Amino acid sequence: MKIQNTLLALASATLLAASPAFATGGAEAHHHEKSTASIGEPGQASQAMRTVQVEMRDSMQFVPSTLSVRQGETLRIVVKNTGQLRHEIVLGSEKDLKAHAEIMKKSPAMAHPEPQMLTLAGGQSGALLWKFSQAGVVDFACLQPGHFEAGMKGRVQVIAAKAAQAGDAHAH
Numbered sequence: 001m002k003i004q005n006t007l008l009a010l011a012s013a014t015l016l017a018a019s020p021a022f023a024t025g026g027a028e029a030h031h032h033e034k035s036t037a038s039i040g041e042p043g044q045a046s047q048a049m050r051t052v053q054v055e056m057r058d059s060m061q062f063v064p065s066t067l068s069v070r071q072g073e074t075l076r077i078v079v080k081n082t083g084q085l086r087h088e089i090v091l092g093s094e095k096d097l098k099a100h101a102e103i104m105k106k107s108p109a110m111a112h113p114e115p116q117m118l119t120l121a122g123g124q125s126g127a128l129l130w131k132f133s134q135a136g137v138v139d140f141a142c143l144q145p146g147h148f149e150a151g152m153k154g155r156v157q158v159i160a161a162k163a164a165q166a167g168d169a170h171a172h
């Protein structure tokens with residue numbers, strides 16, 4: 001009897017250990033209907049695992065312009081506009097960013113209340129919280145008129161969860 005109980009306990013422990021993976025899969029399925037599904041979802045402050053700093057410059061650059069995260073990671077991106085011009089950071093697919101840049105040419109003062117965007121006047125700072133739930137590349141750009149075309153863009157490499165785990169196994 002004692003042995004059977006131990007086996008049962010082991011079996012439940014295994015199930016519990018496996019459940020977070022199932023929970024993640026379910027959450028992702030839910031977000032497929034959203035237009036930002038391919039780039040992830042708004043992050044929760046309590047889940048932010050890492051903070052990175054990105055600088056906006058009047059030379060039409062994000063510094064750094066390349067970020068790297070693991071699939072499923074929530075990143076706090078602290079953005080500082082060190083220039084004098086108004087800049088913004090918008091996460092999206094390259095296609096969406098280009099379409100948005102066209103709209104911005106017609107309405108440059110357009111407000112950006114969406115969680116994947118942040119507009120900053122010269123000297124201002126702010127932060128984006130984003131969960132990168134899909135592996136691949138998420139582009140970002142400044143959509144102030146002319147800035148995207150001048151090269152003010154960057155990308156986030158989202159490393160697949162499986163690849164990241166394999167990397168861990170090697171490291172330890």
Ligand SMILES: [Cu+2]
Binds near residue numbers: 086087142143147152
């Ligand atoms: Cu800009």
